[in-house]
Amino acid sequence: MKLYHAPGSCSQAICIVLQETGLNADIVKVDARKHLLDDGASYYEVSELGYVPLLELDDGTFLREGPVIAQYLADQRPESSMAPAHGTMERYRLLEWLNFLTSEVHKGFIPLLYAVAAGKYIDTAKPKLESRFEWINRQLDGKPYLMGKNFTIADAYLFALTGWGKATWMTSVYNANIDFSTHRNLQAWYERVRDRPAVQRVLSAERLRGS
Numbered sequence: 001m002k003l004y005h006a007p008g009s010c011s012q013a014i015c016i017v018l019q020e021t022g023l024n025a026d027i028v029k030v031d032a033r034k035h036l037l038d039d040g041a042s043y044y045e046v047s048e049l050g051y052v053p054l055l056e057l058d059d060g061t062f063l064r065e066g067p068v069i070a071q072y073l074a075d076q077r078p079e080s081s082m083a084p085a086h087g088t089m090e091r092y093r094l095l096e097w098l099n100f101l102t103s104e105v106h107k108g109f110i111p112l113l114y115a116v117a118a119g120k121y122i123d124t125a126k127p128k129l130e131s132r133f134e135w136i137n138r139q140l141d142g143k144p145y146l147m148g149k150n151f152t153i154a155d156a157y158l159f160a161l162t163g164w165g166k167a168t169w170m171t172s173v174y175n176a177n178i179d180f181s182t183h184r185n186l187q188a189w190y191e192r193v194r195d196r197p198a199v200q201r202v203l204s205a206e207r208l209r210g211s
């Protein structure tokens with residue numbers, strides 16, 4: 001398998017899922033802003049949509065969309081407990097989280113990531129995103145992970161997104177960072193996820209690749 005990945009982006013979640021499940025994939029680095037591969041080739045030659053993550057299977061099949069790629073990988077290793085079995089209520093709870101993270105958090109960050117272009121829209125978008133994080137903080141009360149005792153692909157996804165809110169460049173350039181200091185459950189969850197050996201391996205590899 002091959003994973004098209006941009007360091008520091010949402011595709012970090014897929015790197016975490018690979019590490020947690022022990023599945024192997026060659027990582028192909030993409031510059032997601034310039035849409036270029038390391039050898040200077042256009043990423044649009046690989047993906048018409050131009051975004052990461054993208055998974056290429058050994059038979060040449062491509063799989064798009066982070067939450068779908070993450071489920072595909074987790075389903076290859078059910079013993080990892082990263083995704084409950086299909087057809088169970090717990091699976092629908094996972095889908096609930098993935099859909100929420102995609103539409104309410106991932107895309108909720110877009111105006112903050114493009115704060116200059118977004119202009120006054122930030123005044124609406126930022127409190128909305130903050131309220132989503134407040135809600136997540138409440139859901140984590142008494143739970144080590146989003147779904148309870150098991151670390152799932154939803155945690156991997158949220159970890160990649162939470163990293164953006166904590167990024168110092170968002171504070172220094174646009175004052176667009178999210179203040180997590182009062183979210184005690186979320187802080188504890190973040191540290192718990194960050195300290196997992198698989199996540200540490202991903203973070204070290206990202207430092208080497210350069211974000």
Ligand SMILES: N[C@@H](CCC(=O)N[C@@H](CS)C(=O)NCC(=O)O)C(=O)O
Nearest residue numbers: 009010032050051052053065066067
């Ligand atoms: N719907 C896609 C969105 C992925 C996405 O937004 N990827 C960003 C990085 S976090 C990207 O590659 N952006 C470059 C672009 O859109 O041109 C998914 O969930 O996988």
